[in-house]
Amino acid sequence: MSVTASRVQQEGPHSSPTGVPLGSTVRREPVACAAASLSLVAALIHLWIMPEHFAHWWVYGAYFVASALAQGLSSILVIRWPSNCFVLLASIAGNLLVIVTYVVARTWGVPFGPGFGQVGNIEVLGMVATAAEVGTLVAMVALLDGAYRRVTLNGILLAGALLWGLTFWDTLP
């Protein structure tokens, strides 16, 4: 083994600009398990609160059913194929959509349907689901490699910047 290869093995492929490793080498399976668990938590919460949204408008209910199914499916797929870029990217995109929708609905207002423009109430379950989705994103990004990770992170950065930016824009006098 060359010196370089040995160094990479010791420090891992990703290190800080100073060259100091940020953490020990992490095995893929525990991270996938964490992503799957958090995704399952979000899915179950969406299923739990789905009936009240159905009562308001069937499309709202369908949105929660679809979110729950996608998150449930995602938790299975990520366990089965933790390195599959398609699975990871699709799951990240789905969770990102749900997070952005939640933030918009709780700040600017419900983005579509009969409650359009109505600012929803903040509830513990909603916050827990969102925290689980953010956790899912982090874990799934960690499972991505190379250019996929870089592009995904930049997309997430853009989404975060847009949400903060829109908020400040909205509060300008």
Added chain:
Amino acid sequence: MELTRKDMLKLGLLGSAALLLPLERAARTRPKLRNRLPASRLPEPFQVAFAAPPVLSPVRSDATTDYYQMTMKSAGVPILPGMPRTEVWGYGGNSPGPTIVARRGRNTVVRQINRISNPRHRWATVHLHGNASLPQYDGYANDTIEPGFYKDYRYPNEQPARTLWYHDHGVHVTAENAYMGLAGLYITHDEHESSLPIPHGKYDVPLVLRDAVFGKDGQMIFDREERGSLFGDVILVNGRPWPAMKVERRKYRFRVLNASISRGFNLALSTGEPLTVIGHDGGLAPAPVETGSMRVGMAERYEVVIDFEKYKIGDKVVLQNRGLENNEQYASTRQVMRFDVVGDATKTADNTIPDDLRYDNPEDNEVMDLDESQAQPVEREIRFERGNGMWQINDGTWHDVEASNYRKVVADPELNGVEIWRLYNNSGGWNHPAHIHLVDFKILDRDGKKPFPYENGPKDVAYIGEGEEVRAIMRFKRPGKYMIHCHNLVHEDHDMMAQFEVGQGGPDPLSDPARPLAEAPPL
């Protein structure tokens, strides 16, 4: 597989937005609701004695006209027992305001003075709901009375006897003004109504119903950021929480007005006995109708007879609210008030409900006699919907009316024309009590089916349920521009209001503006 600091910062921007922005918004917009009086501290129902609003005496009268003066002002009034006085903005400092009792054929002039001193208050406008007023005295939303100003409203009392109410109609502030107390009854009598053997005098009782949210300091809470509805957990009847009224064993006639901002009532008696409906927004029904329960939307008025003769002395009858779809119902809002039967009738006259309540003069029955064959062939569609974050009517808002310099209209019926309007609720899980100014109308059908039997009377508000379509027929008897809007006042303020113009050349609604109080001549 590790994430670098840079990666975590990128993820952190989204994570912080997801978790902090909703909390920030909630903290910014709903601070008042944290102060809400908990259910455990609400007063016990039926502990407060019932009282009717006071009746206002005219300042003076002449051969044709009675002159009244009211001062809108803020005042502290006792509402919740054991709590500090509650600030209201009331006509004469009362909530509800004093009742004006007028006689058909005599004119009324009401000088309204705005002396509300609370810095939250911006302006007021007074609409006499149910009166075919001239446009400049109809409470046009932008015809405002600022604090320190007054306006003399001139009302013809030409229509058949009815239960009207005056309330605020200020552009974008109606909900807050009315919520704070700017509402009161205006009752007209005529020869026919007075001659009927139905309950009169002390047996003719107003019930102004509304809900409210109170803080721990006893003050009413109003959330200006709310764009949907305002549902309180305290029911007030004539300004008193869940009162108990002593009644004799005989018939009483109750003039029910729902003065709530957003709450509809579904009224019924705890005994299961029927309510007999004899009157509506526009006066007497053609015939009495018995019903086990009845929906009373915001701004609707019903005259209801309850016969207490069938009860024993000592019986207690609760007027219940069985709730309506998409209304926030609390345990406390399931009851409205209680009737305590305390004695036999001290007066047995006017204790009958005739089978026929119609006028002898056919003109006075006109609205209920209108037939579809008399209407213009083309029906107008008035859509109540949600769009661009606003409550809209036919894709437009009151802002569009203002931007058009008050020219934009959604309908232009001919003077004395008869039209059928299709009022369509296209806003999903919301209901909209639609109020058409100027006219009385008859509801022809709901979603193609007959209206509820108890709705068979002259109306000026039609409750349009979720996804529902109501057809109504009406005649337009006075020229000028008049408003049409949702009477969920939160919706009206944001911005579900439009106008129509009858004929051409009617008076400008803004032609008689409020003037500084210092310039007011003697009334």
